Amino acid sequence: MGKSSKDKRDAYYRLAKEQGWRARSAFKLLQLDEEFDLFEGVTRVVDLCAAPGSWSQVLSRVLIQGQRVGRAAWEDKRYKELLRLRQAGAISEADAVEAPPEARPRKDVKIVAIDLQPMSPLEGITCLKADITHPSTIPLLLKALDPDYDSSSTSIEASHPVDLVLSDGAPDVTGLHDLDIYVQSQLLWAALNLALCVLKPGGKFVAKIFRGKDVDLLYAQLKIVFERVTVAKPRSSRASSVEAFIVCTNFRPPMGFKASLDNPLGAGRKLQHSEDISAARTKPYRKVREDGITELELGSDSENEQDPGQQDIRWIAPFLACGDLSAFDADASHKLPEGHVSLDPVQPPTAPPYRRALEERRKMGGAYGKTKLGGGVE
């Protein structure tokens, strides 16, 4: 498929190139921010599964360069519209139209981006090439957040915690839905584990999920450590895809909770007894032991599947479609603007996993022999 045809089929692919984003995923974060004001008061962020780097670009433009994008851009647009209505006499002169604040770079910004793939550098952002599912990544991240962190330390709690952890992690999908959902959930679990080590109380966690059969169990588990958990679907995420994002706000680790490598999520024993189950209903999912440590009651196993009490552990998160209604529909083809010139991707992948396959095909001069290494804006 030619670039022009893809520009037509995918408005966000075209817009990403026009606005200088490395991937169309940038719009997902911007639309999530429109709804949840994610960057309010934020200066320290960890961007997991960050390559090729469009989410890091959004962070850089908002926090480092002080540009008004996402929610702020939406407010600017609304302000202009109110001014126009006032000038047209559609609303009274007396109606208060408050000017949005000026764009300003923030102070003491720290952004750490991690991915398995190498990522082209972005000014002001620390990029790490690491596997988020590997335990050795935790001290690596802590060191990046605080150069004084002693890597031989057994403590894995950040001395300089962060306000926001993002994870857009996705495996190379196989098309076998159950397998893809399973691998994706492992990435999410790893991201949550990292977030538990580095988030400050009140912090936020935003992560990609694939909505599978037991996703409600995951929401209930997240509710243990966050006050609010919402599932969001940005307009730029295709309606036809199982992809969505969980937006968790107000991190409030239970009393006595300590992040740990051996027992990553502090998971306690499973609910076995009816009194535990009724306790979980009234004091959801927490149990304070005699020694004062809070155990988290995480999930079911097959023994308990028949137990009606176990069903109560599930919890349905509110679902929100987000992004301006005037935004492009990700599933529709759109007419290209007059005189449209198709641009090259902003940042082709540095080391795409499919590079070898393409090279082999090219060598053989087969049907795909002329396929260009492109992508980057996916």
Ligand code: SAM
């Ligand atoms: N948010 C990115 C952006 O805006 O450019 C796009 C992320 S892309 C959809 C998913 C990324 O997850 C890929 O770059 C992939 O390398 C990364 N990934 C998958 N498994 C990973 C793992 N175990 N550790 C680190 N990164 C991983």
